[in-house]
Amino acid sequence: MSALGPYASFIVTSYVLVAVVVLILIVWVAIDYRRQKERLRDLEASGIVRRSGRSAADI
Amino acid sequence: MTLIDLANPTKFLSLTARILPWLAAATAILLLIGIYQSAMAPDDYQQGATVKIMFIHVPNAWLSMFVWGVMSLAALGTLVWRHPLADVAAKAAAPIGAAFTFLALVTGSLWGRPMWGTYWEWDARLTSMLILFLMYLGLIALWRAVEDPSRAARAAAILTLVGAINIPIIKFSVDWWNTLHQPASVLRAGGPTMDRAFLIPLLVMAIAFSLLFITLHLAAMRNEILRRRVRSLQMMQASGRPA
Numbered sequence: 281m282s283a284l285g286p287y288a289s290f291i292v293t294s295y296v297l298v299a300v301v302v303l304i305l306i307v308w309v310a311i312d313y314r315r316q317k318e319r320l321r322d323l324e325a326s327g328i329v330r331r332s333g334r335s336a337a338d339i
Numbered sequence: 340m341t342l343i344d345l346a347n348p349t350k351f352l353s354l355t356a357r358i359l360p361w362l363a364a365a366t367a368i369l370l371l372i373g374i375y376q377s378a379m380a381p382d383d384y385q386q387g388a389t390v391k392i393m394f395i396h397v398p399n400a401w402l403s404m405f406v407w408g409v410m411s412l413a414a415l416g417t418l419v420w421r422h423p424l425a426d427v428a429a430k431a432a433a434p435i436g437a438a439f440t441f442l443a444l445v446t447g448s449l450w451g452r453p454m455w456g457t458y459w460e461w462d463a464r465l466t467s468m469l470i471l472f473l474m475y476l477g478l479i480a481l482w483r484a485v486e487d488p489s490r491a492a493r494a495a496a497i498l499t500l501v502g503a504i505n506i507p508i509i510k511f512s513v514d515w516w517n518t519l520h521q522p523a524s525v526l527r528a529g530g531p532t533m534d535r536a537f538l539i540p541l542l543v544m545a546i547a548f549s550l551l552f553i554t555l556h557l558a559a560m561r562n563e564i565l566r567r568r569v570r571s572l573q574m575m576q577a578s579g580r581p582a
Contacts, residue, residue, distance in 0.1 A: 283388070284388040284391070285382070285387045285388045285389075286387075286453075287387065287388065287389045287453040288388070290389060290392065290449045290450070290452060290453055291388060291389060291391050291392055293449055294392045294395060294396070294445075294446045294449045294450070295391075295395060297442065297445060297446070297449075298395045298399070298442055298446065301438050301441065301442055302438075302551065304438075305434075305435060305438055305555055306555070308434075309555055309558045309559055309562065310558075312559075312562045312566075313558065313561065313562050313565070316562055316565035316566050316568075316569060317565065319569045320565060320568060320569055320572070323569065323572045323573065323576065324572075326576070328572045328573075328575055328576045329572075330568070330571075330572070
């Protein structure tokens with residue numbers, strides 16, 4: 281910290297904040313993906329399928 | 340696979356499934372290199388070590404405008420060509436663009452306090468960036484407020500194109516008005532004025548953040564396509580149509 285001089289707290293806060301927000305974005309995208317796949321599997325398990333007949337959860 | 344094939348959501352999903360792991364790995368490697376180079380960069384003779392904030396502030400600021408540019412192209416795709424993935428692309432990009440704009444504003448503020456003596460000044464650059472952030476939030480709210488995706492898409496596309504007027508205002512605000520913010524020192528006529536010791540880590544971080552955006556955007560587009568499949572299956576279920 282001392283190597284960063286008298287304004288170390290501003291520099292460290294900036295980097296930590298960017299890391300936290302980027303992490304939130306990554307986790308949000310990953311959770312959303314799992315949620316949509318689960319919802320599609322539940323719908324297909326209840327007998328609702330796409331007109332094409334293909335599984336909506338398959339990529 | 341040709342470009343036109345990507346208009347097919349199923350083919351798009353298949354492509355993203357193949358390239359996302361590679362993109363994520365390239366992003367992580369480049370971010371690590373960029374952070375290392377930023378840590379090793381020398382102190383500025385005037386700003387001291389606070390210049391390190393530049394390596395994260397500037398890529399976020401660039402991307403905040405670039406993402407709106409991507410959304411504006413997608414808005415044209417929605418209104419003019421009715422491309423099936425255009426609205427998906429715009430909707431998926433908005434929260435990521437909002438996050439980059441938020442980070443540009445806050446890191447700029449944290450850089451401004453020690454250098455300018457204030458966290459905030461209502462000058463042209465800072466105010467136009469705040470307006471960009473509010474426009475992102477407005478678009479996200481619009482997509483959430485209108486249930487029918489095709490109606491929301493048209494309204495959002497028009498709002499996005501109107502909001503695009505703000506992008507050149509942000510870019511040239513430092514030339515058109517007196518502001519606390521420094522003028523452009525990289526993307527300017529005559530080339531960068533910055534020393535290579537700062538320019539190289541900055542460009543590496545800019546490429547790393549751009550790859551991060553592409554990775555997150557493709558993943559969010561994939562999620563949005565799946566969400567629309569869920570919606571159409573739910574509508575089939577509600578209408579009692581035979582499968």
